[in-house]
Amino acid sequence: MQKNDLVTVAIEDIGVGGEGIGKVDGYTLFIKDAIIGDVVEAKIVKAKKNYGYARLMNIVTPSENRVEKPVCPMARRCGGCQIQEMKYGAQLAFKEGKVRGNLERIGEVPTELLDKVMQPIVGMEEPFHYRNKAQFPIGTDKEGHIITGFYAGRTHSIIPNTDCALGVAVNQKILEIILHFMENNHISAYDEEKHKGLVRHVLIRYGFKTDEIMVCLVINGEKLPHAEKLVDKLCKISGMTSITISVNKAKTNVIMGNEIKLLWGQTYITDYIGNVKYQISPLSFYQVNPVQTEKLYGLALDYADLNGNETVWDLYCGIGTISLFLAQNAKQVYGVEIVPQAIDDARNNAKINDITNAEFYVGKAEEVLPEYYREYQESHGGETAHADVIVVDPPRKGCEESLLQTIVDMQPEKVVYVSCDSATLASDVKFLRESGYELKKITPVDQFPNTVHVEVVCCLHRVNS
Template sequence: MSKRETPVKKNDVLNVTFEDMTHDGSGVAKINGFPLFVKRALPGETAEVKVINVKKNYGFARLMTLKQESEARVEPPCPIFKRCGGCQLQHLSYEGQLVYKQKQVKDVLERIGGLGDVLVHPTLGMEEPWRYRNKAQVPVGEQNGEIVAGFYAERSHQIVDMPNCVIQHEDNDKVVQLVKKLAKDYGIRGYDDHTHKGTLRHVVTRHAKQTDQLMVVLVTKGKELPNKKNLVTALKEALPNLTSVVQNINPKRTNVIFGDKTEVLWGEDVIYDTIGDIKFAISARSFYQVNPMQTKVLYNKALEYAQLTGRETVIDAYCGIGTISLFLAQKAKQVYGVEIVPEAISDAKQNAKLNHIDNAEFVVGEAERIMPWWQAQGLKPDVIVVDPPRKGCDEALLEAMTVMKPTRIVYVSCNPATLARDLKFLEQRGYTTQEVQPVDMFPQTGHVECCALLVKK
């Protein structure tokens, strides 16, 4: 076989055994060391597959016939599981999902971070891993003259119409179906992202678990929304716990959901929810964790790792609307939060007032620029907490953290790969990763959240 040849070709039909799973839930089989990725296949299973795409170092195949099933395989309860891109793991038992996520974290820490000996605890899961999402962001369009709303099919912009979603709170489902019906009744056209025509682009719903308050956000292409008053009246009549109806206007050709202009059509501009003892005001565009039950589990772990006694100064380097900061402020002497999004800092200050917390200070800016300035003012943190986006921490921020020399760093991560990369950087600059706790914030999907504790050597 020459260098350019691969051991498989497109349209080959092969018998394979799956030995692993990828981060997105695909089974991995190897032909003479050449990996084939197959959707909805589980480790230990044997199957007949058909090769559909071949790259230089790997290929993709379709599951044709399953010959030997894994004991962990279950029947997905969602009728559109195979077409919708929202979930990847409904065919794997929940116990199996928790084991898979722990293994995923261990493997990636070893492969990327060189941290094979770090203690990775079993994943903390949910008693009821369904109907947990408090927020739905559902694109709206038209197919064959009918209004459709659902999630995009995997790797496409084709909307899979969704009668209900088994990981969404029931009220979110109810709102989406109701808005579809009302749009049809009142002549509101669904949006077409190819032609940039139509009115209604997205329905966004937010449900507060502890207060049962409900917000409906209608994202439209322009200010015009036909039969606006009738629409609001119909929503109020059908949804007894409705607290807020908001219109967001997004005139741009973009896949970003929200535009810059937001108008309250009826009710309040926020709904309220609590996590533990902390109350939060949530606006249409606030970042707020979608699984509040597991958020409490995650933040309790961050609090445990911070080991606060009431004498510590803490920096929260990606503070958002202050969710972790306010948790920490209950046990710390002083908390400083920094975040690049001005609206988030405004929300954080409001949330601090709401909870009568006066030992948390919030600043707008890039953490890697603000932290050296704080240090120049004589600020010496005992603990630094980071909860970055999926891309992980900016290297300049990691450098700023190590220069400040906190006793402990608590790293909350939504991406094990960037976590492993950043832990490696911190390990090389005087810190030891003591332990990592995976938390299942997103059951039925391939995502896993982690909380890592680092201590100064």
């Protein structure tokens, strides 16, 4: 195969970036915007020895699972929704198959065991408008007009769009007010290449249970000229609670700065997951799909099966979302998180919920837990530190082996693993199964409809415990 070759391909799978995958004479091609079941005509744009990338030129035979008209007209150009062209039922089947395939292939979990312990994927009734957080880059088009929207896939080129199908409806109104304010008051948009211009991004958060709204403008400077005019417009929106600026003068792709300045209202909004209340600042990590998060954490709590007498460790605890859920049913919960700001939020969230049986530690989980284990042994004459349940919700790379070994050494009755990457989950499950634990329950949860991402919650029990 060579660059610019035109080929006809049947799409058999979807890659990690949402590209359709097909083969021509054994040669694998990745084709953006093609879905499983499509037969497409594609032009090769990059040819490697054993695989290549191609551009979709024409759909010869559409998949029976292809949507005739995507909800968002920008779906193909935007990098946010990789599989919006696929019917939602087919998306769920693909994600469930992806989790199962990774556990079988990478985790070496027997098919007959998966048949027994794996539950159907938990989907959404309404797979759009589910995001409670959105970050919109601000820039200019070729004519010099200020625009906002989302980056095209794998680029920093902004596709103008104030009405994202995954965000809440009020986002559009907020963005249009900000764009008009900038145009009318000659406020410049940031230019990444030149590192000039003022407004870089707009962060919007929305409380699904409280209807509270936060707007934070990320600026390449110390203050926003004529801010009072913008505040006057925004604070008239029902539910507006927090208007701030985030100072970020660094030449970086990191969106938020560390300094938050209040323009109006307060520096946080509140929201609930279940009956637990959370205060969310512009810098807080908080799950972006509250409807599915409640289901996800409900499963984690169900799998932990607490009776009120347990000691629980919650590793990678963020702002304490799972910790505080668990604390309602446990004797004592210890949360660990590397981000100091998140731990401050976790302690505050415990306080506002009158939860006194949750303690939080700043540090890397792979350092804090092994250190605690060693110190406990030294101070207790060799006695082994014990936990009844250990919950992990690691980043995409999964858990480090040293952490997994410490978990095994502490001999919890149950390990509840919440994962955002089923490939690394499978690898960690393999380690735990080889170290005296067995899978008892596993459920995929569709946290991000119309994308290729899928969350999983599973429970492993200690064998012969």
